[in-house]
Amino acid sequence: MTTYVHGYSSREARRLADQADVLAGLLHAGTAYPDGSRVLEAGCGVGAQTTHLAARSPGARIVSVDHSEESLALARARVHAPGVEWQRADLYELPFAGASFDHVFVCFVLEHLKEPAGVLAELRRVLRPGGSITVIEGDHGSAFFHPDSPHARAAVDCLVRLQAAGGGDGLIGRRLGPLLAGAGFEEVAVEPRTVWADAARPALAEGFTRETFTAAIEGVREEALAAGFATPDDFDRGVADLHRTAAGDGAFHYVFFKASARAGAEAGAGAGR
Amino acid sequence: MTTYVHGYSSREARRLADQADVLAGLLHAGTAYPDGSRVLEAGCGVGAQTTHLAARSPGARIVSVDHSEESLALARARVHAPGVEWQRADLYELPFAGASFDHVFVCFVLEHLKEPAGVLAELRRVLRPGGSITVIEGDHGSAFFHPDSPHARAAVDCLVRLQAAGGGDGLIGRRLGPLLAGAGFEEVAVEPRTVWADAARPALAEGFTRETFTAAIEGVREEALAAGFATPDDFDRGVADLHRTAAGDGAFHYVFFKASARAGAEAGAGAGR
Numbered sequence: 001m002t003t004y005v006h007g008y009s010s011r012e013a014r015r016l017a018d019q020a021d022v023l024a025g026l027l028h029a030g031t032a033y034p035d036g037s038r039v040l041e042a043g044c045g046v047g048a049q050t051t052h053l054a055a056r057s058p059g060a061r062i063v064s065v066d067h068s069e070e071s072l073a074l075a076r077a078r079v080h081a082p083g084v085e086w087q088r089a090d091l092y093e094l095p096f097a098g099a100s101f102d103h104v105f106v107c108f109v110l111e112h113l114k115e116p117a118g119v120l121a122e123l124r125r126v127l128r129p130g131g132s133i134t135v136i137e138g139d140h141g142s143a144f145f146h147p148d149s150p151h152a153r154a155a156v157d158c159l160v161r162l163q164a165a166g167g168g169d170g171l172i173g174r175r176l177g178p179l180l181a182g183a184g185f186e187e188v189a190v191e192p193r194t195v196w197a198d199a200a201r202p203a204l205a206e207g208f209t210r211e212t213f214t215a216a217i218e219g220v221r222e223e224a225l226a227a228g229f230a231t232p233d234d235f236d237r238g239v240a241d242l243h244r245t246a247a248g249d250g251a252f253h254y255v256f257f258k259a260s261a262r263a264g265a266e267a268g269a270g271a272g273r
Numbered sequence: 274m275t276t277y278v279h280g281y282s283s284r285e286a287r288r289l290a291d292q293a294d295v296l297a298g299l300l301h302a303g304t305a306y307p308d309g310s311r312v313l314e315a316g317c318g319v320g321a322q323t324t325h326l327a328a329r330s331p332g333a334r335i336v337s338v339d340h341s342e343e344s345l346a347l348a349r350a351r352v353h354a355p356g357v358e359w360q361r362a363d364l365y366e367l368p369f370a371g372a373s374f375d376h377v378f379v380c381f382v383l384e385h386l387k388e389p390a391g392v393l394a395e396l397r398r399v400l401r402p403g404g405s406i407t408v409i410e411g412d413h414g415s416a417f418f419h420p421d422s423p424h425a426r427a428a429v430d431c432l433v434r435l436q437a438a439g440g441g442d443g444l445i446g447r448r449l450g451p452l453l454a455g456a457g458f459e460e461v462a463v464e465p466r467t468v469w470a471d472a473a474r475p476a477l478a479e480g481f482t483r484e485t486f487t488a489a490i491e492g493v494r495e496e497a498l499a500a501g502f503a504t505p506d507d508f509d510r511g512v513a514d515l516h517r518t519a520a521g522d523g524a525f526h527y528v529f530f531k532a533s534a535r536a537g538a539e540a541g542a543g544a545g546r
Contacts, residue, residue: 141421142526144414146447174419177471178522192469192526198450200462249451253415253465255526 023208024052026193027107027136027256035059037102042091042123043067043109047075053105054081063101065089091119099128107136110179114167120183127263133185135259139173142192142255143213145245152245155217155238158224165227173257185261193258198251209246213254217242296481297325299466300380300409300529308332310375315364315396316340316382320348326378327354336374338362364392372401380409383452387440393456400536406458408532409466412446415528416486418518425518428490428511431497438500446530458534466531471524482519486527490515 031053033039037060044050044064054062062084066072072086089095092115104123110116123133140160145152163170172179177190197204218239224230230238245252304326306312310333317323317337327335335357339345345359362368365388377396383389396406413433418425436443445452450463470477491512497503503511518525 139417141417142415144412144444144447146451148414148444148447171417171421174417174421174524174526177473177524178419181472181522189473190469190471190524192467194465194467194528196463196465198463199454200450249454251447251450251463253447253528255467 023195023212023256026195027258028052028056030258031056031105031134033057033060033103036061038100039063039103039105040065040096040101040123040126041105041107042094042119043106044075044086045071045108047079047081049105049107050075050079050081050084054079054084058083060103061085063087065091065094067091092122094122094126096126098125099131100126102128102131104131104133106134108138110135110176111137111163111170111172112166112168116169116172116179117183120179120185124184124263129263129265131263133180133261133263135176135180136193136256137173137176138170138254138256140170142173142253144253145209145242146249146251147241147244149238149241149244151234151238152241153238154230155224155235155242158227158229158235158238159217159220161229162220162223162227173255176257176259180259180261184264186264188259188261190257190259193256195254195256196251197246197253199249205246205250205252208254209250209252210243213252214239214242214246296468296485296529299468300531301325301329303531304329304378304407306330306333306376309334311373312336312376312378313338313367313369313374313396313399315367315377315379315392317348317359318344318381320352320354322378322380323348323352323354323357327352327357331356333376334358336360338364338367340364365395367395367399369399371398372404373399375401375404377404377406379407381411383408383449384410384436384443384445385439385441389442389445389452390456393452393458397457397536402536402538404536406453406534406536408449408453409529410446410449411443411527411529413443415446415465415526417526418482418515419522419524420514420517422511422514422517424507424511425514426511427503428497428508428515431500431502431508431511432490432493434502435493435496435500446528449530449532453532453534457537459537461532461534463530463532466529468527468529469524470519470526472522478519478523478525481527482523482525483516486525487512487515487519 039060039062041053041064044066050064064084065087067090069088076086104127113119140156143156160170177188180188195208197209221235224235225232244250312333312335314326314337317339323337337357338360340363342361349359377400386392413429416429433443450461453461468481470482494508497508498505517523
């Protein structure tokens with residue numbers, strides 16, 4: 001089972017959907033699957049990425065799975081993607097035979113997992129030999145900004161520490177390569193996809209700096225205070241300083257990592273469980 | 274006058290030249306000046322960037338200036354660029370009339386300056402109205418790596434603190450936009466140019482992670498210890514951990530910022546001093 005820091009309130013679902021729209025171009029560029037290919041989206045959540053996945057691969061047979069029935073219900077309600085099959089599944093133990101898929105897509109999932117290596121091994125099992133996996137994750141250690149602020153940095157660190165306390169890793173982006181190689185994937189390639197939101201990009205400053213990143217920090221305020229990671233004043237000042245980086249002459253930098261790899265000849269082994 | 278953290282030993286000159294070769298493609302892409310155009314390279318140092326600047330703009334009339342006669346002597350000796358005119362100059366008080374140049378190029382200079390805004394204003398004075406400025410600077414706060422290491426982060430922070438103590442700013446990259454706008458430039462545009470050196474890019478791990486970035490950290494060891502910013506053991510462990518990120522499954526991330534802007538209609542005013 002996965003552990004999430006973010007709660008799935010409907011406001012949160014809306015935020016995740018907004019985030020996906022702003023970032024879709026950056027994250028999904030280069031990802032399109034052929035007509036008829038069998039694609040597994042592992043950990044679809046409320047379907048924020050499913051929309052874009054389906055739009056870019058209209059002829060693919062996409063199966064989007066998540067462990068949470070609640071998330072799947074929200075996804076079914078809000079995502080218009082007739083070709084997508086929604087299914088509940090435990091990522092550590094997928095209800096599919098070996099070599100069932102040509103491609104696997106994973107976005108913003110591994111950061112929440114206690115054992116991402118175990119899930120990657122399971123994903124490799126359901127991939128046919130030569131099939132591809134695409135993994136996209138953020139890395140909160142890539143966040144820096146102008147004006148710089150120790151309070152803002154400390155607030156960001158609260159999220160990282162909460163994710164770590166929950167068994168996840170908010171700094172997972174930088175190690176996608178070793179994770180994929182360690183799970184037996186081949187032809188591993190990792191590229192940074194950078195968000196740079198400054199005065200010349202006010203829509204990105206609004207949509208990403210404020211509504212995505214800073215909103216995510218604000219979203220863990222109560223947890224961070226309860227854990228004793230910050231005082232209310234310090235945390236609130238950090239959040240205010242993050243908002244400041246989206247205004248006037250401010251600037252914000254963040255990196256998503258997009259990794260791709262292939263299942264080798266012996267992938268799909270252990271099929272037919 | 275400028276204050277440099279790095280000394281200009283011949284080993285250092287060699288390191289800076291190696292760095293320029295590895296990074297030339299990344300940094301210089303998009304920078305080429307027309308035949309006959311008058312280009313000022315402000316702060317050429319030992320000529321590490323001059324080589325690439327001249328190679329990409331063979332018909333431009335490049336004047337490369339630096340405050341240090343010693344650096345200029347090294348530059349003249351090692352850089353084969355017949356069209357370049359080398360000249361000693363104080364960047365805060367350039368020996369040129371207003372509107373003397375069509376383009377200004379500045380690379381790895383502002384980070385060392387006590388008053389970068391003052392130099393930018395002076396550079397704007399010698400630009401003709403409508404002329405362009407290109408500024409490239411790093412940002413040491415953009416460095417993160419796998420495996421992560423608090424000792425490595427502390428060692429990087431030593432360089433940032435030493436630069437700050439000398440009146441410079443190792444985190445200047447993120448604020449090039451506000452600096453240029455504040456100096457009266459128009460059409461300011463800033464883009465991150467990211468170095469991502471991982472197992473798939475062993476030449477970059479060697480040439481950048483080890484020989485450029487980690488070498489720069491190693492180069493301030495004595496200063497950092499003398500300043501009391503680190504113990505010898507902690508500093509050396511940090512350097513070892515940085516080297517580790519260039520080996521095996523390690524990875525290293527760094528951002529250079531490349532900014533461009535134009536001098537407005539009233540640039541070059543105060544000409545003829």
